[in-house]
Amino acid sequence: MEIIEGIYKRKSIRKFKNEPVKREDIIECLKAACQAPSPKHQQNWHFVVIQNKELIAQIAKVVEERHQEIAACAEDEKVQEKFMKLMKYYTLFKNAPVLVVVYAKPYFMIEEKILKSNKAKQEIIEALKSTQSAAQAIGAAVENFLLTAMQLGYGTCYMTGPAHAKKEVENLIGTVSEEYELMSMIAMGVPVEELPAKPERLELEQVVDFID
Numbered sequence: 001m002e003i004i005e006g007i008y009k010r011k012s013i014r015k016f017k018n019e020p021v022k023r024e025d026i027i028e029c030l031k032a033a034c035q036a037p038s039p040k041h042q043q044n045w046h047f048v049v050i051q052n053k054e055l056i057a058q059i060a061k062v063v064e065e066r067h068q069e070i071a072a073c074a075e076d077e078k079v080q081e082k083f084m085k086l087m088k089y090y091t092l093f094k095n096a097p098v099l100v101v102v103y104a105k106p107y108f109m110i111e112e113k114i115l116k117s118n119k120a121k122q123e124i125i126e127a128l129k130s131t132q133s134a135a136q137a138i139g140a141a142v143e144n145f146l147l148t149a150m151q152l153g154y155g156t157c158y159m160t161g162p163a164h165a166k167k168e169v170e171n172l173i174g175t176v177s178e179e180y181e182l183m184s185m186i187a188m189g190v191p192v193e194e195l196p197a198k199p200e201r202l203e204l205e206q207v208v209d210f211i212d
C-alpha cells in the first residue's frame with residue numbers, strides 16, 4: 001500500500017475480533033515506530049507490549065474506576081452522565097488482543113540548561129518548553145505504528161484518555177524507569193467487519209494559511 005493511500009485509509013478502530021496478533025507483526029510496527037523523527041534524535045520513546053488478556057482486563061478495570069471517580073467529582077448530574085458516556089472511549093482496549101503502552105523520556109534541551117544556569121526569565125524557558133518536543137516525537141512514532149499495523153491488516157486506536165489512571169496502570173505493569181512517563185496507549189487487533197466511517201476532516205482552508 002502506498003504511504004499516501006495508507007494515510008487516507010487509516011481510521012481509529014475500537015472493536016476487535018477475538019483473533020490473535022502475530023508477535024512478528026507487532027515487532028514490525030514497533031520498528032516502524034522507531035523510524036520516526038525525534039528531537040535531536042533522542043529517540044525518547046519506550047513501548048510496553050501487553051498481550052496477557054487478564055492483565056489487559058485489570059488495566060481496563062483501573063481505568064474504569066478512575067473514570068468513575070472523576071465523574072463523581074462533577075456536581076452537575078448531567079455533566080456526570082456526559083462524562084460516563086465517554087467511558088467506552090477510555091476502555092475500548094479491554095477487548096483488544098494487544099495493548100501497547102507508550103512512554104516518553106523528557107527531551108533534554110541544552111538551551112534550557114544554558115538559560116537556567118544563567119538565571120534566564122522563566123517565561124523564556126517556558127516558551128522553549130511549550131513545544132512539548134518529547135510528546136511530539138511520541139505522536140510521530142505512534143502514527144508510524146498505526147500505519148504499519150493497518151498495512152499488516154490490523155486496526156488500532158491511539159489513546160491518551162486512559163492515561164488519567166497512569167499511576168494505577170503502572171501499579172499493575174510496573175514502571176519503565178523513573179525518568180519515563182506514560183504518554184499514551186495503542187489498542188491493536190483484527191478489526192470487526194462493521195465499522196463506522198472515518199470522521200470527516202475540516203476543510204483545508206480552515207486549517208491552512210499560505211504566506212507567499
Ligand SMILES: Cc1cc2nc3c(=O)[nH]c(=O)nc-3n(C[C@H](O)[C@H](O)[C@H](O)COP(=O)(O)O)c2cc1C
Nearest residue numbers: 010011012089090092157158159160161162198199
Ligand atoms: C493524541 C490522541 C489521543 C487520542 N485518545 C483517544 C482516546 O483516549 N480514546 C479514543 O477512543 N480515541 C482517541 N483518539 C482517537 C481520536 O478520537 C481519533 O483519531 C479522531 O476522532 C479521528 O478519527 P480517526 O482516527 O478515525 O481518523 C486519540 C487520538 C489522538 C491523536
